[in-house]
Amino acid sequence: MKPYAIVEWNDTKSEAKGWLCVYNLVEHYSGGGVRMHPSVTKEEVIRLAKMMAYKYNAAGADDCGGMKAGIVYDSKAPDAYEVLKRFIQAIRPYVDLGLGIGADLGTKGPDFYKIFEELGMRVPATKTHCEDPVCIKGREQIPILVDAMIDGFTLNDAMTGYGVAFAADEAWRIRHREAGGARVVIQGFGCVGASCAAKMKQLGYTVIGIADAQNLAVCEDGLDVAELIAHKNQYGEMDPAYFPENYAVRPNTEWLDVDCDILIPAALEDVINAGNVDLLGDKLLVEGANIPVSAEADDILRKRNVDMVPDFIANVGAIRFFSRCRRCQIEFTAEGAIRDIEQGVRDNVRMLFAEKDETGRYIRDIAFERFEPTIQTDFEFTSNR
């Protein structure tokens, strides 16, 4: 399958540029995040959009295709919100036709709702979403539930990170026949990394290393995840002022050097590449970030047939929630949403490891084959919304 549409954008008021890639549409609809980071490239956006198409299949969201957008800009710049707003304005015709856009690396969910309101846009939906009584009921619950609290997080901030932690826990249990006990290092402490760290701790694991855009904090006895979360800033950066004396503070580039059992990249793409893949050793790799492993590094991991959970299996939490809530397939509570994500993620991990053990094939290859997107529809032209 080829990408359905690729749109390039140049900002009129800053140096920002960006791309939208709609990889496929299913029932005239496609969903994915908009990221903002200085290193975004067109190729990356296309790779991410393709991966989203696989992810919707893996999430059991068979009414949605995959898309992604990326803006080359510093998300901490004072005008980042205005840049995002102009980008959304530029891709608005597509959004109005049926693109479910939301937050990703460097952007925040509530900003999207604010921008939709400021631009007089409705929350993205197709004709079916607006007319089917089941979808109407489900969609009413989405804004209520994303703000519902669970363990001190909004469901919005918990659902993907928790799903990643369930994936890690399931894979670890399969290999070690017990939960917990292992040492975990996480790269990224934003929406995904922070809630993943908290859930790993809750599940009995010891989070010994966390890297953010500034630092790597390491503590063999386990980092105080709750304390780090309480003092992280809005960009997902830990505050070193709250590091106790027994924390080692190292350059964030050293995150792969820390000896651990489970490695969870939850920040940028291609962070495991040909230059550092050997440092992975026999750690269990669970991909919280999208495409954190470069193609070259993945060839090496395939040859070594390492145990791993691919991104589109581990980090499906948010899209599983949005799709299944919209179709009233979950209990309408934060706990009900998390239970549903847990079941979906654990089932997929068990299936993939079982097939690996039976066939000897590399897990990512099995997952790509199993969840290959096959449906491509057009935008819905007879819009009467």
Ligand SMILES: NC(=O)c1ccc[n+]([C@@H]2O[C@H](COP(=O)([O-])OP(=O)(O)OC[C@H]3O[C@@H](n4cnc5c(N)ncnc54)[C@H](O)[C@@H]3O)[C@@H](O)[C@H]2O)c1
């Ligand atoms: N937010 C979601 O619901 C969601 C869903 C699925 C996948 N993802 C993927 O997860 C990843 C993280 O997304 P997010 O929403 O948590 O982003 P975020 O912007 O909330 O957080 C990003 C984190 O990465 C850290 N970071 C940035 N550069 C770094 C570097 N060089 N070294 C170490 N850490 C660095 C930041 O400090 C921050 O802690 C992305 O790949 C994203 O596509 C996010």
